[in-house]
Amino acid sequence: MDRSADLPKVQDQAVGFIATDQETDTIGYIIQVGVIPEWRGKGIAAVLICKCLEDLRQDGMKSVVLHVNQNNPGAIKLYERIGFKTVRKRGTFRMTS
Numbered sequence: 001m002d003r004s005a006d007l008p009k010v011q012d013q014a015v016g017f018i019a020t021d022q023e024t025d026t027i028g029y030i031i032q033v034g035v036i037p038e039w040r041g042k043g044i045a046a047v048l049i050c051k052c053l054e055d056l057r058q059d060g061m062k063s064v065v066l067h068v069n070q071n072n073p074g075a076i077k078l079y080e081r082i083g084f085k086t087v088r089k090r091g092t093f094r095m096t097s
Contacts, residue, residue, distance in 0.1 A: 015039040018048040020056065023065060028056035030066035033075075049082055 005037065005069055023029040030052065035044045053097035068075050080086075 010039070016044045016048055018052050020052055022061070026060065026062040028059070028061035028064040045078060047096075049059060049078075049087060051083075 014036075016033075016039065018033045019031040021029045021031055030049070033045050033048060035042075035048075040058065053064060066084065068079060070076075070092075076086075
């Protein structure tokens with residue numbers, strides 16, 4: 001199941017997308033969700049994710065995973081509101097000269 005991105009449109013203008021894949025036979029993976037800046041905060045990402053979850057369940061996925069940057073509290077809040085739970089936090093390492 002290699003999914004192409006879904007593109008919601010408003011007056012023939014693409015305003016967002018979601019790209020998914022299959023991690024295992026029963027685990028779907030949300031690769032990326034995006035909404036153009038002027039359309040953010042209008043519920044488009046939530047609709048995209050909910051539709052995606054429905055499609056993944058119909059394809060036999062028992063769970064869905066995604067990764068989100070800890071510096072993106074808006075996305076984290078959205079995912080938690082939809083029902084995602086944090087299962088692991090990864091550290092970020094940086095070397096400066």
